[in-house]
Amino acid sequence: MSGDHDGLRLRRTQSVTRAEEIQAEELKVRRSQPDKPCHKPRDSLFSWTSGFDNFTGFINWAFLLLFMGGLRLLLENFIKYGIRVDPIQWVYVLTGQDDSGTEHPSLILLLYSLVPVVLCLLTEKGLSVDIIPNSPGLIIQVINLLVLVMIPIVAIQIKDGFSLIGATTVSFIYCVVFLKLWSYVQVNMWCRTQQRHSKANHSFRRQSLSFSNLGKGDSKNDDHDQHLVQYPDNLNLRDLFYFMLAPTLCYELNFPKTSRIRKRFLLKRIVEVAIGMQLILAVMQQYMVPSVKNSLIPFSNMDITKASERLLKLAIPNHLVWLCFFYITFHSFMNLIGELLHFADRNFYCDWWNSNNIDTFWRTWNMPVHRWAVRHIYLPVVSMGYSRLSASVFVFFISAFFHEYMVSVPLKTFKIWAFMGMMGQIPLSLISKYMETNFGPRMGNVVVWASIIMGQPLCVMMYYHDYVVTHYGKDLLKDYSHV
Amino acid sequence: MSGDHDGLRLRRTQSVTRAEEIQAEELKVRRSQPDKPCHKPRDSLFSWTSGFDNFTGFINWAFLLLFMGGLRLLLENFIKYGIRVDPIQWVYVLTGQDDSGTEHPSLILLLYSLVPVVLCLLTEKGLSVDIIPNSPGLIIQVINLLVLVMIPIVAIQIKDGFSLIGATTVSFIYCVVFLKLWSYVQVNMWCRTQQRHSKANHSFRRQSLSFSNLGKGDSKNDDHDQHLVQYPDNLNLRDLFYFMLAPTLCYELNFPKTSRIRKRFLLKRIVEVAIGMQLILAVMQQYMVPSVKNSLIPFSNMDITKASERLLKLAIPNHLVWLCFFYITFHSFMNLIGELLHFADRNFYCDWWNSNNIDTFWRTWNMPVHRWAVRHIYLPVVSMGYSRLSASVFVFFISAFFHEYMVSVPLKTFKIWAFMGMMGQIPLSLISKYMETNFGPRMGNVVVWASIIMGQPLCVMMYYHDYVVTHYGKDLLKDYSHV
Numbered sequence: 033m034s035g036d037h038d039g040l041r042l043r044r045t046q047s048v049t050r051a052e053e054i055q056a057e058e059l060k061v062r063r064s065q066p067d068k069p070c071h072k073p074r075d076s077l078f079s080w081t082s083g084f085d086n087f088t089g090f091i092n093w094a095f096l097l098l099f100m101g102g103l104r105l106l107l108e109n110f111i112k113y114g115i116r117v118d119p120i121q122w123v124y125v126l127t128g129q130d131d132s133g134t135e136h137p138s139l140i141l142l143l144y145s146l147v148p149v150v151l152c153l154l155t156e157k158g159l160s161v162d163i164i165p166n167s168p169g170l171i172i173q174v175i176n177l178l179v180l181v182m183i184p185i186v187a188i189q190i191k192d193g194f195s196l197i198g199a200t201t202v203s204f205i206y207c208v209v210f211l212k213l214w215s216y217v218q219v220n221m222w223c224r225t226q227q228r229h230s231k232a233n234h235s236f237r238r239q240s241l242s243f244s245n246l247g248k249g250d251s252k253n254d255d256h257d258q259h260l261v262q263y264p265d266n267l268n269l270r271d272l273f274y275f276m277l278a279p280t281l282c283y284e285l286n287f288p289k290t291s292r293i294r295k296r297f298l299l300k301r302i303v304e305v306a307i308g309m310q311l312i313l314a315v316m317q318q319y320m321v322p323s324v325k326n327s328l329i330p331f332s333n334m335d336i337t338k339a340s341e342r343l344l345k346l347a348i349p350n351h352l353v354w355l356c357f358f359y360i361t362f363h364s365f366m367n368l369i370g371e372l373l374h375f376a377d378r379n380f381y382c383d384w385w386n387s388n389n390i391d392t393f394w395r396t397w398n399m400p401v402h403r404w405a406v407r408h409i410y411l412p413v414v415s416m417g418y419s420r421l422s423a424s425v426f427v428f429f430i431s432a433f434f435h436e437y438m439v440s441v442p443l444k445t446f447k448i449w450a451f452m453g454m455m456g457q458i459p460l461s462l463i464s465k466y467m468e469t470n471f472g473p474r475m476g477n478v479v480v481w482a483s484i485i486m487g488q489p490l491c492v493m494m495y496y497h498d499y500v501v502t503h504y505g506k507d508l509l510k511d512y513s514h515v
Numbered sequence: 516m517s518g519d520h521d522g523l524r525l526r527r528t529q530s531v532t533r534a535e536e537i538q539a540e541e542l543k544v545r546r547s548q549p550d551k552p553c554h555k556p557r558d559s560l561f562s563w564t565s566g567f568d569n570f571t572g573f574i575n576w577a578f579l580l581l582f583m584g585g586l587r588l589l590l591e592n593f594i595k596y597g598i599r600v601d602p603i604q605w606v607y608v609l610t611g612q613d614d615s616g617t618e619h620p621s622l623i624l625l626l627y628s629l630v631p632v633v634l635c636l637l638t639e640k641g642l643s644v645d646i647i648p649n650s651p652g653l654i655i656q657v658i659n660l661l662v663l664v665m666i667p668i669v670a671i672q673i674k675d676g677f678s679l680i681g682a683t684t685v686s687f688i689y690c691v692v693f694l695k696l697w698s699y700v701q702v703n704m705w706c707r708t709q710q711r712h713s714k715a716n717h718s719f720r721r722q723s724l725s726f727s728n729l730g731k732g733d734s735k736n737d738d739h740d741q742h743l744v745q746y747p748d749n750l751n752l753r754d755l756f757y758f759m760l761a762p763t764l765c766y767e768l769n770f771p772k773t774s775r776i777r778k779r780f781l782l783k784r785i786v787e788v789a790i791g792m793q794l795i796l797a798v799m800q801q802y803m804v805p806s807v808k809n810s811l812i813p814f815s816n817m818d819i820t821k822a823s824e825r826l827l828k829l830a831i832p833n834h835l836v837w838l839c840f841f842y843i844t845f846h847s848f849m850n851l852i853g854e855l856l857h858f859a860d861r862n863f864y865c866d867w868w869n870s871n872n873i874d875t876f877w878r879t880w881n882m883p884v885h886r887w888a889v890r891h892i893y894l895p896v897v898s899m900g901y902s903r904l905s906a907s908v909f910v911f912f913i914s915a916f917f918h919e920y921m922v923s924v925p926l927k928t929f930k931i932w933a934f935m936g937m938m939g940q941i942p943l944s945l946i947s948k949y950m951e952t953n954f955g956p957r958m959g960n961v962v963v964w965a966s967i968i969m970g971q972p973l974c975v976m977m978y979y980h981d982y983v984v985t986h987y988g989k990d991l992l993k994d995y996s997h998v
């Protein structure tokens with residue numbers, strides 16, 4: 033089809049050239065007339081035959097219209113609801129404390145997360161010096177990790193006094209600790225296996241050390257690789273806490289380090305985090321909360337038109353919050369921590385905004401998780417002899433579980449919308465690939481964006497609806513619907 | 516500043532290259548470790564130092580958000596107002612007849628426009644055969660044109676029974692006839708002057724004819740220039756009516772012609788006009804009318820917040836209507852007429868959407884008027900010895916007058932909002948040029964778009980407000996404000 037198109041263009045160009053010669057001759061004759069002719073044969077720019085294709089001005093047009101639409105919604109919102117931003121809420125966000133509560137269950141749980149971390153280190157220590165045999169040691173580690181992941185489920189379910197944001201923070205931090213300790217245990221296991229292997233064959237260790245010396249000699253000014261830590265020298269609290277704080281989920285013995293902290297860079301990131309979090313809180317209080325509340329009845333009554341309108345209304349602030357969240361988490365905050373810890377690998381995200389299918393999006397938007405999943409699930413599962421597809425599916429299920437975990441645990445509603453949302457990525461992936469193949473990469477990209485923008489508010493609505501139904505009963509919905 | 520930037524980039528690139536060598540060496544050493552290292556020093560993509568600049572995905576994002584925002588407004592509008600599109604209105608648009616009227620004053624006025632056209636031809640005929648001397652002849656033509664332009668003002672003011680759309684059509688057609696006849700008279704005057712000159716000096720006419728013969732000999736296959744019409748052979752009804760119908764305001768004796776009518780092209784343009792007009796009517800009935808009505812009170816009370824919100828709300832459908840109007844008028848309709856009349860010059864618009872300042876926009880969006888203004892006002896005024904600036908200002912005032920004319924005459928409210936709007940283009944032009952120079956062409960383009968999108972609804976609001984105040988009195992506004 034593209035070839036045909038080129039052929040037509042070529043023929044057209046040739047005929048245009050001959051026509052142009054005739055025209056030029058004609059124009060010369062006509063120009064000599066006393067009526068000052070000003071017309072000549074030309075096509076309109078929108079006509080296919082004109083060959084014109086510069087519509088870049090419409091890109092500015094789109095962004096301007098978007099900005100103006102946003103501004104109008106802002107004004108409309110202020111006229112309708114007044115100012116709802118309440119900085120006092122900020123205190124609760126920081127402390128994770130509810131209005132009514134005097135205890136700090138979230139803070140206590142967060143502090144408690146140190147226990148499984150230290151337990152993990154002690155077990156590794158024991159394994160390294162052969163106090164604990166290999167198999168029982170691994171079982172201890174697995175139990176430790178499973179208990180770790182169960183703690184928030186049980187604690188938040190049983191104990192009252194958790195604020196929603198406090199409970200979310202706890203679930204999130206416990207997830208992160210779980211993934212980090214998994215990596216820590218697995219890497220140490222690799223090192224132990226290697227060590228045993230090299231004890232049998234001394235040559236490898238020597239080779240490794242000589243490489244290290246070579247690197248040192250070549251780059252004298254560089255103080256990073258003056259000393260490469262070898263297993264089991266890494267098994268100490270300082271190293272483990274550095275890893276727990278570092279903006280990565282993948283443990284390794286010698287992280288690449290930067291030589292200095294850039295003050296200006298650090299300051300910019302701090303300002304971004306401070307302003308960005310205020311912005312997110314403001315947008316949530318001012319836009320999302322009213323939108324979500326207003327959409328309760330249409331969703332409950334399955335009124336398609338009104339529910340769609342509400343969903344689209346919610347989609348914009350929700351998407352704004354997500355974009356803002358993405359930037360301050362994956363750029364500002366992680367770079368901030370990275371700069372403070374001299375952590376040199378800042379590849380926290382790739383260019384997911386250009387991704388032409390759902391798979392690429394999931395591979396690029398969250399690099400710490402993606403790298404963890406590849407290194408600690410996908411590759412080990414493949415090396416165990418399973419197919420690449422099985423490994424992918426396994427990664428997918430783990431990911432879906434943690435998505436569900438981070439939503440259901442704080443909300444105390446064990447619905448499966450987040451899980452279903454993740455599962456929905458499989459047909460979506462097929463659709464986006466179909467669009468990419470048949471309608472070009474641009475359409476694939478549009479499908480990816482559409483799923484990001486629409487998928488999240490759909491999940492938010494479903495969870496909110498179920499949360500209200502579960503905690504306040506169906507009667508409330510009935511009362512509302514008469515208003 | 517750009518030089519500095521390049522210098523920094525270069526230095527950065529050099530240091531990156533040296534750093535990369537060290538890194539590669541380091542990585543080689545680290546790769547040999549048993550902990551399968553997966554980190555390497557990298558910058559985040561949003562960091563300036565990463566050098567990454569591919570954000571094309573956000574263009575799709577912007578268009579998608581725009582589409583979704585539009586869809587939501589559509590749903591909201593249907594939920595709030597129901598379906599307001601009324602195809603019966605269509606009949607009134609076509610006949611220009613009001614609900615109450617049984618006469619067709621608009622149609623009568625449109626037919627009457629033939630009188631000054633024929634009168635103009637007769638005068639030209641008289642001038643060409645020296646029955647009417649030159650100066651009195653020109654005075655007759657000027658009076659004829661002035662009377663022509665006064666007819667709608669008087670008729671619409673005195674006679675009731677004009678629908679708004681009927682009156683608008685009449686004003687528009689009379690404007691077009693005025694501009695066309697101005698061109699007709701002036702071109703014939705040029706030819707007459709030339710003829711007299713060549714009667715004194717026979718060589719010129721012969722030279723001109725020989726050019727014509729040369730042109731004929733060179734392009735045998737082309738039947739366009741078999742016969743170049745010479746003054747005064749052009750002074751006949753057939754030629755004048757062709758010009759009156761042709762999609763141009765500039766008269767010339769030999770218009771460039773196409774050899775055939777492209778059936779498919781014609782059909783497409785007809786379908787576009789038919790669908791486009793329905794779409795405009797639907798958007799006006801469904802969106803603009805409620806928006807304009809709702810903004811009456813905030814505008815009257817000078818409530819800045821609410822008025823801004825209303826203005827932004829109105830801006831979107833108004834802009835949509837304008838874009839649609841532009842396309843069906845300047846592309847579909849003019850190409851349709853051009854195709855039917857074998858008129859070959861289809862340069863009805865240039866790429867105004869890419870224009871980086873207001874001046875370029877005015878020079879490119881409406882080529883028939885622009886070409887007319889340059890040929891029949893700007894160049895003659897310059898050749899009379901005035902400066903280019905004076906000529907521009909003169910063009911500007913004529914243009915502002917006709918803008919005001921086409922709005923005030925049908926509305927019967929002689930306010931000067933349209934005139935002021937045109938005058939406002941002068942400071943706007945300075946602003947857009949300032950933005951273009953200081954913030955790059957993109958910002959200039961944004962200013963142009965902003966003025967297009969916001970300027971029109973502002974004028975619409977002002978005229979509607981004054982129309983209501985003039986025709987229904989201030990009391991109505993007071994009644995409204997209690998609601």
